Amino acid sequence: MALGALTTLSTPVAKKSPKTPSRPATQKTQPRVNAAERMLNLLALLSARTQPITLKQIRAELHNQYSDDNNAARAQFERDKSDLRALGIPIEGTVLGGAQAGETAYSVNRNSYELSDMGFTAEELQALQLAASIVHLGAQEGEQALWKLGAERVNPKIGPRASIGFTDPHLDTILDAISVRSPLTFMYKGEHRTVDTYGMLARRGFWYIVGFDHLRKAQRVFRVDRIESAVKKGKSGSYTIPKNLNIASAVPTDRQMMAAGDYEHASAQVRIDPSLVRTVAREFGDTAKVRDEADGSAVFEIPCSNGYGFRLWLFAMVDKAEVVSPPEVRDMVVRWLDELTEQA
Amino acid sequence: MAKKRPTPKRRSPARRATPKRRGPRSASERVAGLLVLLPWLMKRKRVRLADVAKQFRMSEEDLVADIQMAAVCGVPPYTPDTLIDVFIDDGWVVAEVPNFFTRPLRLTSAEMYAVIAMVRAAQKLPGAPERSVLARAVSKLAKLAPEATDGPVHIDLPDEPNLEDLRSAQADSAELRIEYFNPARSEVAQRTIRVVRIFSESGHWYVLADDDKSGAIRNFRVDRIQSVVRTGKLYNQADVASRIEDDADGGWFGSDLELVTLRVRGDATWIAEAYPTVSRRKNRDGSIDVALRVSSEHWLSRLLLRGGRNVQVLEPAKYSDLAARTAALVRARYA
Numbered sequence: 001m002a003l004g005a006l007t008t009l010s011t012p013v014a015k016k017s018p019k020t021p022s023r024p025a026t027q028k029t030q031p032r033v034n035a036a037e038r039m040l041n042l043l044a045l046l047s048a049r050t051q052p053i054t055l056k057q058i059r060a061e062l063h064n065q066y067s068d069d070n071n072a073a074r075a076q077f078e079r080d081k082s083d084l085r086a087l088g089i090p091i092e093g094t095v096l097g098g099a100q101a102g103e104t105a106y107s108v109n110r111n112s113y114e115l116s117d118m119g120f121t122a123e124e125l126q127a128l129q130l131a132a133s134i135v136h137l138g139a140q141e142g143e144q145a146l147w148k149l150g151a152e153r154v155n156p157k158i159g160p161r162a163s164i165g166f167t168d169p170h171l172d173t174i175l176d177a178i179s180v181r182s183p184l185t186f187m188y189k190g191e192h193r194t195v196d197t198y199g200m201l202a203r204r205g206f207w208y209i210v211g212f213d214h215l216r217k218a219q220r221v222f223r224v225d226r227i228e229s230a231v232k233k234g235k236s237g238s239y240t241i242p243k244n245l246n247i248a249s250a251v252p253t254d255r256q257m258m259a260a261g262d263y264e265h266a267s268a269q270v271r272i273d274p275s276l277v278r279t280v281a282r283e284f285g286d287t288a289k290v291r292d293e294a295d296g297s298a299v300f301e302i303p304c305s306n307g308y309g310f311r312l313w314l315f316a317m318v319d320k321a322e323v324v325s326p327p328e329v330r331d332m333v334v335r336w337l338d339e340l341t342e343q344a
Numbered sequence: 345m346a347k348k349r350p351t352p353k354r355r356s357p358a359r360r361a362t363p364k365r366r367g368p369r370s371a372s373e374r375v376a377g378l379l380v381l382l383p384w385l386m387k388r389k390r391v392r393l394a395d396v397a398k399q400f401r402m403s404e405e406d407l408v409a410d411i412q413m414a415a416v417c418g419v420p421p422y423t424p425d426t427l428i429d430v431f432i433d434d435g436w437v438v439a440e441v442p443n444f445f446t447r448p449l450r451l452t453s454a455e456m457y458a459v460i461a462m463v464r465a466a467q468k469l470p471g472a473p474e475r476s477v478l479a480r481a482v483s484k485l486a487k488l489a490p491e492a493t494d495g496p497v498h499i500d501l502p503d504e505p506n507l508e509d510l511r512s513a514q515a516d517s518a519e520l521r522i523e524y525f526n527p528a529r530s531e532v533a534q535r536t537i538r539v540v541r542i543f544s545e546s547g548h549w550y551v552l553a554d555d556d557k558s559g560a561i562r563n564f565r566v567d568r569i570q571s572v573v574r575t576g577k578l579y580n581q582a583d584v585a586s587r588i589e590d591d592a593d594g595g596w597f598g599s600d601l602e603l604v605t606l607r608v609r610g611d612a613t614w615i616a617e618a619y620p621t622v623s624r625r626k627n628r629d630g631s632i633d634v635a636l637r638v639s640s641e642h643w644l645s646r647l648l649l650r651g652g653r654n655v656q657v658l659e660p661a662k663y664s665d666l667a668a669r670t671a672a673l674v675r676a677r678y679a
Binding site: 034035036037039040041043044045047048061062063083084086087088089110113114115116117118119120121123124125126127128130131132134135136137142143144145146147148149150152153156157158159160161162163164166171172175176178179180198199200201202203204205206225241247248275276278279282308311312315316317318319320322330333334336337338339340341342 | 371372374375376378379380381383384387399400401413414416417418419420428444445447448449450451452453454455456457458459461462463465466467469470471472473474477478480481484485488495496497498499500501502505507510511514515525527530531532541542543544545546547548549567568570571581611617642645646649650652653667668670671672673674675676677678
């Protein structure tokens with residue numbers, strides 16, 4: 001449909017005639033539209049009333065919007081109520097006494113679902129907008145929150161911008177569980193896990209959760225994209241999050257992984273070709289440098305307790321790096337290389 | 345007149361975009377959207393229809409349908425003064441008299457965590473808003489959810505000393521000379537670049553720049569830039585930006601790059617997760633066949649060396665002994 005036609009049609013005067021008992025015929029064929037309209041009207045009505053009202057009264061007020069059939073109307077109302085609850089709007093029911101004994105009256109407390117005035121200054125709101133544009137966290141949570149706070153999505157062209165993927169279907173459940181301290185259960189590496197989740201970390205393109213693993217009886221890290229089943233929430237308020245827990249440092253970095261292992265040698269000296277000296281110095285710090293060589297290359301002391309991590313790091317430089325000592329580590333590298341040469 | 349049913353529109357296949365829906369929107373989705381949209385509009389009073397649609401990532405058709413629906417909602421007796429005051433006037437959305445749904449919904453805990461995590465991560469980057477202003481905003485947010493400020497959600501972006509120089513060069517439209525380590529050749533070369541965009545993807549910072557050496561717009565990984573100096577020349581942002589449009593089909597990796605199929609298993613399965621792949625298939629024995637585009641033979645040889653015995657080249661056959669050849673080359677240093 002052309003947009004022009006729609007916009008001219010929707011002048012307020014034309015639309016704002018009092019509702020008549022018979023709703024426009026076109027809407028009968030669109031039950032979904034009806035339900036949305038009815039939900040908005042229900043919420044407007046309950047928000048405007050200071051006293052709770054019964055379903056009978058609601059049906060009389062929302063003339064013809066609920067079915068004439070009592071059971072069908074009840075079902076529609078229950079559905080609206082649960083949809084609104086899912087949006088964070090609880091409709092409270094109170095069972096009445098006296099003349100209306102047994103009937104339930106409904107009300108909604110605006111203070112329980114509306115955001116109070118945050119009192120942001122224009123400057124603060126702009127700062128939030130800019131921060132959110134620099135680090136963009138998925139479409140759903142980040143943007144929704146900005147709009148609710150009265151801010152908007154902006155798109156600066158200058159400066160670094162990070163987009164953090166937030167598309168994993170488990171993330172919402174996990175965040176929700178953290179906020180109510182509800183243990184999560186899921187399959188991970190073929191085992192049923194129950195985890196008191198303390199926090200989440202986005203690093204290197206992956207999401208991690210940190211928590212107490214009931215199976216191992218210890219704090220563990222899980223990569224969210226490696227969860228092998230649906231994630232289920234347990235009872236709320238089942239645990240507390242340890243004070244002063246630093247989520248970022250609870251997840252080991254690549255460098256820490258290289259130092260975490262049971263290999264008999266904790267470190268090795270590696271000669272780095274001139275072209276990569278600066279890169280390695282930045283990665284491991286100048287203190288890791290043992291000596292500069294006359295040809296511009298340099299020898300670094302690099303952690304190798306985790307042989308696997310060490311290998312990934314070393315071979316990323318192909319023939320631009322060489323283990324010089326200890327001889328055992330040098331021999332191990334030679335064995336790795338020989339295995340590959342023999343494979344052919 | 346008959347209303348047209350909202351037509352679901354396919355979104356452009358942006359890599360990070362969340363597909364919001366496939367079919368018509370449900371009643372509760374529409375209500376949820378309006379409960380966010382209406383207070384936002386009432387605060388602004390008049391906004392261009394196209395801008396609202398863009399901001400809320402909706403089609404104009406869906407937006408118009410929702411606003412028309414809201415305009416006939418309110419409280420009994422549903423006379424003009426008891427309906428939500430919102431309408432569309434000649435391409436503008438107007439909500440001048442806030443009467444219903446004037447206050448937004450509370451933030452969910454997920455939203456609260458998201459905002460605080462975003463702000464925390466942004467604070468560490470060059471170009472961030474002034475610290476004290478952000479801190480004030482965060483402390484106001486914190487009143488809503490004191491437990492969220494302990495930060496159970498963290499975003500860890502790599503610390504890059506070069507980012508500030510790149511940002512200021514971009515802001516000043518200053519051409520740069522960089523020393524860049526190219527893993528496709530394992531060598532460091534000088535290049536002259538004009539920065540178009542600085543972004544992070546899968547945990548690495550990249551700079552999209554016009555590169556005089558290749559004559560093309562390409563991505564450089566910031567942690568591989570070894571030094572940055574200004575050449576003293578300035579460039580025109582608009583010119584460079586218009587060249588991206590022309591190059592847009594090249595995408596992240598050009599489709600002219602060679603396609604290689606690998607079988608990875610055991611401790612080498614990270615290869616299937618670490619790079620953009622064309623296809624990925626899990627085999628019964630737990631190994632994964634993964635097809636990816638490689639920028640050079642050298643890059644592939646490096647990958648094979650790192651993957652070790654748990655990687656096997658399935659196609660093309662000319663690379664089946666590449667791992668062995670590479671290992672022999674490195675082995676020569678240990679002779």
